[in-house]
Amino acid sequence: MSGLLALLDDVAAIAKVASASVDDVVGQAVKASSKAAGALIDDAAVTPKYLQGFSADRELPIVWKIARGSLFNKIVILLPVALLLSAFAPWAISPLLMLGGAYLCFEGAEKVWHVLNPADHHEEELYDQKLQGARLEESKVRGAIKTDFILSAEIMTIILSALPKGQSIWIEACALALAGAAITFVVYGVVGLIVKADDAGLALARRSGSALLRGLGRGVVRYMPWFLKLLVIVGTAAMIWVGGSIITHGAYELGLEGPYLGIHHLAVAAAEAVPEQVAASVEWLVTATIDGVIGLAIGALLLPVVAYVLEPLAGLFTRKA
DSSP, X not given: OHHHHHHHHHHHHHHHHHHHHHHHHHHXXXXXXXXXXXXXXXXXXHGXXXXXXXXHHHHHHHHHHHHHHHHHIIIIIIHHHHHXXXXXXXXXXXXXXXXXXXXXXXXXXXXXXXXXXXXXXXXXXXXXXXXXXXXXXXXXXXXXXHHXXXXXXXXXXXXXXXXXTTOOHHHHHHHHHHHHHHHHHHHHHHHHHHHHHHHHHHHHHHHOSOHHHHHHHHHHHHHHHHHHHHHHHHHHHHHHHHHHHHHHHHHHHTTOOHHHHHHHHHHHHHHXXXXXXXXXXXXXXXXXXXXXXXXXXXXXXXXXXXXXXXXXXXXXXXXXX
């Protein structure tokens, strides 16, 4: 009997440790995920553009295909790479974050450039017109998953950098996997709601017995295109701001402290000049604005580098293949 009680006591102790580990994993995953908020906004803002031109009955299946590709990117490809980096090359995390930040700056600057020069979209539109049906859907899904891979790499690296150091690799792996899966479901759940909002509004406007609900439905249908445009603007701004912030913070960690400390001092000075109730908001706004200006400048510098150096080099390798 005493042996059975001792065994039960051991089981209870193991269960308590396991429970604490689960709580630790969940807590770390939630905290680390919050650090990637800017990249999440961009991820949610970018995806709806891949659904333009498809019938309503294909929208959710396409979102599901992209979500599966995103989950594969994070869990099957990026998670093992992140763990290897954490175990054998932690020094590489900051440079990789900065590389991802530079990509975000480039993407954001490219979107701004396309708005200023809409003729740049002409070849892309002609290519889309040549593809039809399943081929167009497959092409769009591939393009979305490719873009998601870059954003997912940035998100997973941000999460990895936010996790406590020196802990068990299994805790780290579970926290990364949980955060990656949760982020994927949240982002693409939101995307699904966004792309079907106009259909829901149309259904309310046509079928609801309540005048209030019919008015709500008409409002959703009328203003959803404007909301999607606003979402693209917010996503682009978040992309540029996050990219600039990652680069200045990464440079600080690598020993180039001037830009980061300069931004911090300006933000603190601005916060001290306003009432205490809005000081924190002003400090954040000044920091984000300067990071955004830096990010846009870096992205603008990268535009010709990509167009005249990297893309021609990539074309050479593609032709050889």
